[in-house]
Amino acid sequence: MTLVTDTAVKALLTTATSTQVRPRYEGSNICTWIGFKHVNYLVEEAVLDHFRQAGLPARALYEEHGLGLDLVSIDTRILHAFHMDDHAEAQVVPWTKDEDSTLGFKVTVQVERDGEIHKAVTSKVRVSLRTDTYLEAAGEVPGQLARFAVARLGDDLEREPGTAAPAEEEILAALTAGQNAYAWKWNIPYPYCHFTERIQMSGYLRLMEEGKDRFVADRGISIKTLLDDRRWIPVVPRSDIRILDEALMEEDLYTVYTVEEVFKDFTYTSRMDWYVLREGKLVKTATGRIVHGYALIENRRDWKLVNFDQRVLDALNGKAPTA
Structure with missing residues (x-):
């Protein structure tokens, strides 16, 4: 048939x-x-x-x-x-x-x-x-x-040309230079892939979630810190990811989490970009955005959205904590 x-x-x-x-x-x-x-x-x-x-x-x-x-x-x-x-x-x-x-x-x-x-x-x-x-x-x-x-993947798009990469040990610094950003390098394991060779959409979703976790920990307001201090949890009203090229199993993937906008004291939008190093060039394989807010846990069933305080605003904007 x-x-x-x-x-x-x-x-x-x-x-x-x-x-x-x-x-x-x-x-x-x-x-x-x-x-x-x-x-x-x-x-x-x-x-x-x-x-x-x-x-x-x-x-x-x-x-x-x-x-x-x-x-x-x-x-x-x-x-x-x-x-x-x-x-x-x-x-x-x-x-x-x-x-x-x-x-x-x-x-x-x-x-x-x-x-x-x-x-x-x-x-x-x-x-x-x-x-x-x-x-x-x-x-x-x-x-x-x-x-x-x-x-x-990405053949239907007008791809960005790869950019010349600095020395490998300097790539993360170059990707975050002058930006309100956090980046890390990670070797793609097979559980994030499918069809034998390439990372799949769910893999990028897992990395987007990890990006938030790593970023706030780096800024001193980790998930557990705000949970223990004030019962705040992150909430996400919107997320999007677009695959631009393929990233292959066991390649090194460079992930960059950049805060683009803090909207008043209520939500913030971060862009995530993913790159692999090929033939001396950084090739962008995917890009996306995630919007975050915070909610207060009222009880085991309910929560309510809250405004950022100065400590959180300073962390999101990359400023030293206020006294």
Whole structure:
């Protein structure tokens, strides 16, 4: 039976689907609230199930046609907090124009609260189908999917040219020079990768979460510090990541977390950029942004948003603490 049919592709591109989703237990790190990374995992699962319902599951696309399903962009707004054991409904609406070279989807996740249905998450997702050549030469891509197939992630974009790198031991200093930023080097392990060789979107989401953790610890306001001092926890109303090129298993990845804007004393936006060193040049493989605020834990069920105090503002702005 042929996997890729006109009917299946039409369903993929035009028919909305819905699926039931639950956040994973792992995502509940403070009380029973679910972090932004696992909220994005719900969005990813909804998109994967959309492919399944169209009759084009990720496994079959790869095994039969050598096409790796890669989320290459995810832009998510969180409108209501998720909790452990929540049972939500995710709706996926195709959002691909005739001239697009990636598959687009709009995802809405709804959750019930006290008998009322709330729109909890909205997200825009782009997908590429990466032709696999790692194990064997890829066969011919089915014509109905050809415009979404790429030989390398980012081939559909106008890539930034790589920049000449300084000596390897000076790269981190060069990437943060003159910026309100924090950076680190990390060797990509296989659990962050998929399709045998490259880091996947969920890997970048994990690094985005780690970036926040490392940054605030470096500024003296670590997650545990503010928890112990005043029961403050970070909250994320929005995050987005876009893959620009491929980063491969066991390559060194340079991650830069830069504070772009502190909005009054309520939220701050940070940009994250990822680079690999290839042939003496720094190549940007992904970029994204995350918006953070803080909330006060009122009890085991409830929290409320709070304004930054001077200590936190000084840390976010890279200033010495006030006396």
